[in-house]
Amino acid sequence: MLGDAEIQALDDDLGNVLRENQQHHENLQGLLQQFHLLLDNYNRLKSDYEEEKEAREKYKKLARGQERNPFVLVLVDGDGYLFKDHLVKAGAEGGTKAAQLLNDSIKELLNDQLGSQADQCRVMVRIYSNILGLSKTLARAGLVGNEARSLSPFASSFTRSQDLFDYIDAGDKKEGADYKIREMFRLFADNNQCKHIFFAGCHDAGYLSLLTPYRGKADRITLIKAASFHPEYDKLGLPVREISAVFTSTSASLPVGGNNIFTATRPVWYLPIWQGVHKTPRNAKSTIH
Numbered sequence: 001m002l003g004d005a006e007i008q009a010l011d012d013d014l015g016n017v018l019r020e021n022q023q024h025h026e027n028l029q030g031l032l033q034q035f036h037l038l039l040d041n042y043n044r045l046k047s048d049y050e051e052e053k054e055a056r057e058k059y060k061k062l063a064r065g066q067e068r069n070p071f072v073l074v075l076v077d078g079d080g081y082l083f084k085d086h087l088v089k090a091g092a093e094g095g096t097k098a099a100q101l102l103n104d105s106i107k108e109l110l111n112d113q114l115g116s117q118a119d120q121c122r123v124m125v126r127i128y129s130n131i132l133g134l135s136k137t138l139a140r141a142g143l144v145g146n147e148a149r150s151l152s153p154f155a156s157s158f159t160r161s162q163d164l165f166d167y168i169d170a171g172d173k174k175e176g177a178d179y180k181i182r183e184m185f186r187l188f189a190d191n192n193q194c195k196h197i198f199f200a201g202c203h204d205a206g207y208l209s210l211l212t213p214y215r216g217k218a219d220r221i222t223l224i225k226a227a228s229f230h231p232e233y234d235k236l237g238l239p240v241r242e243i244s245a246v247f248t249s250t251s252a253s254l255p256v257g258g259n260n261i262f263t264a265t266r267p268v269w270y271l272p273i274w275q276g277v278h279k280t281p282r283n284a285k286s287t288i289h
Contacts, residue, residue, distance in 0.1 A: 074106055080204055083154075096161040
């Protein structure tokens, strides 16, 4: 028979075993809790990763889509940028020739601007003008007939000759062309598919506010210079180029006399187009010298 001391020792040993088992159980529970916490974190991170991966794939697809069909935009205020006299005089044939010359000229400028990417870019042209008023002005200069819209054959032929070329009648409302050009510029200025904008509206200081946010962004915008070029555009830090084969770069003038309100010969872009369409160029002086 065991003595009291031995029984007490066994009881102590059993107590130690029970405490150790309890400690082991508590440790195991702690490990299980940590494991479940790690598992939850892992699942959450995995879910975030899958979402991020899916988002990246969507972005890549979007980027690839935006890289497809790259183009450059040529925006022209046709009330201030006049085609060469011989092109206008040629009527429909002149419109076709003007479109081809403009396309070739822009392609040449693109080679300097975009390098190897130039061959991948199509050229989109939007010309906005008051065809009725401009026809009257050009008729006075003897460049078109006296019909109400004698410039229309030229404009229509220009539009038909190239897929992405449009010569658009902005109507005879005041600032009609200005409004169209502004909205087209805003639409494409930050469009990834549009690789560059050639802006031909620098005769009018009113467009300065449109271009000022893009000051110095020579990789996005090139200014086209014609016969009338407002000096403030030189301060935008943007490249300035001429397309001398297409747009007139010297002051053409109308004959004095008859119903002409001018007392001296004036550049064509100052002539009664603004009288006929109730449009005054923003930078024009009210007094004719």
